[in-house]
Amino acid sequence: MFLGIDVGTGGTRAILIDRNGKVLASHSAEHAAIRSEHIGWAEQDPEDWWRAAQEAIAGALRAAAEAGHTAPVEAVGLTGQMHGCVMLDAAGEVLRPALIWCDQRTQPQCDWLTEKIGYERLIELTANPALPNFTLTKLLWVREHQPQIFAKIAHVLCPKDFVRLRMTGTYAMDMQEASGTLLLDVVHRRWSREMAELTGIPMSWLPPLFEGPEICARISDAGATATGIKAGTPVAAGAGDQGAGAVGMGILAPGSVSATIGTSGVVFAATAKPTLDPKGRLHTFCHAAPGVWHVMGVTNGAGLSFRYLRDTFFPARSYDELTSLAEQVAPGSDGLLWAPYLFGERTPHLDPNARAAFVGITASTTAAHFVRAVLEGVAFSLKDTFTLFKELGIPVEKIRLGGGGARGPLWRQIQADVYGHAVELLEAEEGGAFGAALLAGTGVGAWPSVEAACQATIRPAQVIEPKHAEAMALAYVHYRKMYPALRTIG
Template structure:
């Protein structure tokens, strides 16, 4: 039986899914690894842990399906975006990877913004934020010049895996778009930006489309795993791009609401012409020649997890949310803003903090629980509204993935707040499914992403908005939109007292 393997390299774990030509997941395996925080605001990881996890995952799957040794037709990747991996001339890791959620680079972001001016937004389509890769490079230049002098290879996490497996040094457009070093429209390294920051272009990897072949497993790797045939490796994509592909976000009118620790509202973009002025991210898609726009809520599922841990530690999530259906939209006058770990879209503010507003003596736990879900969803609607107002987007369907897709009441809430039909996946495999689809396209199983989606992506029954709830939520959302301005100065003043 022919297989492809999709590998999802996440922040805290690596997962692999084995899929056959019928789009069936026939095997899964995953391994966790730690994040190191040597100082406040630092977030680092040893890249060798990722490679160790890949080896374990492949060994596990071969144990489940020994015919993989002759029938595996492709491997591809989804990877955490932005994180910086640097290697020396001997192809050895110089220092731990600086991860996407590392926030040490505020000073470097300011430097980049001042030095690059309008060029950065014009070319990369994004503003300098701590999560992106360029600020991490500038930080190393300024703070670890001895390491910068040794750098021969700069790569993103998933590309480290393909480098180890094939010996070839590449990245794909969707991941490169998150570095601030790519000319997103032209799909080439932005030499004006490289020159501004003294980054030699020869240190950067070759650019490929996500389904393009990187190479075959090296002889050493074939022997290690016991493969009897050459196994092609395909470039893969950034995690959000792969998640969008795996959710079928590959045509106009399609959007995605992804609620994990953070939250993402994402829209399909046919080209790079939309001018979001840096208020939203615009990246290359894993689907060839396409794009997507994205807004981010930094504490989406994290807000719910914090609320449960703090106020209902003994309850399961199902128990915590069991009573919310009895509470009317708007939680009887209670609003929650999910700014508990700063905010990204539409407010780039590292000092804003969350709040409950409108607390009354009649409010009980179900009111607070529903308010948390509503606040998270309102925050993601901020991104939807920017897409509609700034680029004329109209969403006829939104695919809900992650934690927000696991509760029927929350799905209905999304339909009502977004005023759109909500779909969720029959089998949600996240970015790993998108990675497997890229391997399948690269291996010749399908010609296009649309062809692959016909086989790999299926939805449950649609959730339609309820007209009276849409009206109620529109009024409440207008009040929610005032919360940021009303609490900004208070949040900043409180932090100044620490």
Template sequence: MNYVIGVDLGTSAVKTVLVDPKGKVAFEHSEAYPLSRPQTNWSEQNPEDWVKGTIVSLKRLMEVSGVEPSQVDGISFSGQMHGLVLVDGEGKALRPAILWNDTRTTAQCRKIEKTLGGKLIEIARNRALEGFTLPKILWVQENEPEVLSQAELFLLPKDYVRYRLTGDYAMDYSDAAGTLLLDVGSKQWSSEIAEAFNLPLSICPRLVESFEQTGTLLPEIAEASGLLPSTKVFAGGADNACGALGAGILGEGRTMCSIGTSGVVLSYESNKDLNLEGKVHFFNHSEKDAFYIMGVTLAAGHSLTWFKETFAAEKSFDELLHGVNDIPAGSSGLLFTPYISGERTPHPDANIRGSFIGMDSGHTLSHFTRAVLEGITFSLRESIEIVRESGKEITEVVAIGGGAKNEAWLQMQADIFGASIIKLESEQGPAMGAAMLAAYGAGWFESLGACAEAFIRPAETYTPNAEQAALYDGIFALYQDVYSQTRELNEKLALYRK
């Protein structure tokens, strides 16, 4: 039997999966690496940690599986979006990578808006947010000009890893769409945006489709990873685009909710001229000439992790969530907003912070836990409502990530979204999407849609409880008031953050 490998380069670890022609994950392996926060609002990683982790994970995957290297038909990638890697003429990273969750670039975002005005949305289809790549480049331009002067190219995280594995520079459209330098509709780098900030267009790598072959493994990489130098390597895609592939979001009306460190609501779009005025993101899909619209909650699963580590560190996640179903919807009047890292959709605000509102002496740990889950889900519903306002009907949502692992939370999503929630039989998220790109690129299937039919199988469906859904509609309206009621307070409190 032959296999493909999907590599998912995440924020905390790299995951590799070995997938057979029926979409079954035969083996998987993860390697963690550190995150650095050298200053307030900074978030960086050493690109070499990604490379080392990926090679080790591939080697462990091959060792544990016992699969012959000749049985691997291809490798492809999913990667954390927006992160800036600057490389010199020899391909050496010039500084630590600035990640998607780094928020130091507020001043650069305002500069982009002032310089480009309405042209930004017209060309890049997205607002200038701290997480995107162009603001990071401008930050380096202003604060480390000697670094930018040495830069031959900028790359995104997975593209740097793929370069180190193959010696080939490239960036796919789905990841390039998150840089603010791509003309999303015409699928080419925007000379107008680059020239507005005195950036040479030559700093942008060549653009490719996500399923396009971008070389084979370098001999030394093949030896270190236990694979063959002839192993085909395909470009891959942004983690959210790959997550969409892995959830079968490959046609109009298909919508996904992914809850990981961040939370994502993503819906397929075929109209390249759709302009939602920056209310949500509009990106190129990993499927050729397709797009997706997406809303993001910065601290989705991260809010739950923060809550557990701060207030129930001795408990496992299963223990923490055990009593949630015994708490009534609405958590007995306790409301949480998951703005603990700022927010992106629908409030692009780096200063806003989270709240617990309505606390009283009768609330227990389980009340707080349920309120955290509800608050995360309310935040994601804000994105769903924007998608609905664009004219799309959302009656089914495929759930992936941490939010798909707990039955109480899945039912909560159905009730809060007012839509059926579909849990998949094998939920591998972006890693599965990366494997699908390798499978399609290697010629296993005639289309990504055919690959999805073979790889993806629904397991359970959770339908809304009408009574609960009506109750949540009322609470959601209160949730939406919290941002405007606390924004000014948080702007003042920002002065005291250390």
């Protein structure tokens, strides 16, 4: 069996798969709520991730045993939320809660980086502009506001790499995850010594780098006691959630694209070489597979928009009930639009201060309109990335849907209509944990390459054709007019 572990934002999930890609067992454990002391702040306790990981692993192993799957775990792969900044002292102890991916407090540090290094030079060095989401900006915030903590830092990790540290005692990071730190030379797949020197970050803080399927550590005696996995079991480097999720959906060749709606939303395209957006609106990262890169656009408030709507206005209703309501409204929501900027926005606006809004409310607007407008607004925001792909000549031949946005028929159809392109569903879409398990299996030779692992285990199940592309294209024109007006208001 191969074990994949996904250290997400809301919880940690563990799955066990066999060499045919069949999921033998899975289990999830929730994290404590995100701490948000001020608007735009978002922190979590790394030790809580480790607690949840232990629960998830134990639950998956127990479920596998109950189903008669008693073979040992052959290898482990990890994935998780990207960009989180875990600061550790020389003994590997956590110095403060981690600033996670959706924390937006670091715009002043981004401005400082851009002024000091230059926008174009930043993209040359790291393939990306300075954004509040990235790890480096969080380190600079701590240096400015909590110098006593900054002085004690000896190691910097991202969330899933912290869990691996607790499992193995080894400091490591994969290329895809490191691409989101703003400290990686993405084109040459190595730490950028120049970025570290320009920003005063010691190279000694940065862990050794590995390709996604490389075995970088082994379960320690303490890790075995905590997890029930045999000491010495190989652990692959893995990938950040987007890279591992793309592996789990078979997005490895140019022309293959995924659109995934989780808490955030991501449109992800594999590329054979680094493709840089001179304006920095798209992220260019190393892929989880060696010798492959990817570009992606990110909507911060995707599934989060639907959750916000439910929790704030319809707490007694389920998502399915709300979706059934939305089915009563025609495509275009009778002119009601939703700008999903609950945590600022990344693609294409790069604006941490952007704010969400409903536009077009009338006396005839019903609860059903609000729900459908949210579903459409998230899809429009992801459409912005497809618009940039076209501008930059990035091919789109097939689109596969993932995450919560792929599980309901209405949101699937809305995406096909908004993208104006057929979309595929997979026979089993298991998210980043599945991709992490494939990387682990590749690392111990179950498959000769990541591409071979995907070919052996991933099977499309359904194609959904657009039905209302013309109506959605017109609505998208109106959607694009919202952000400039909202920015003016702000």
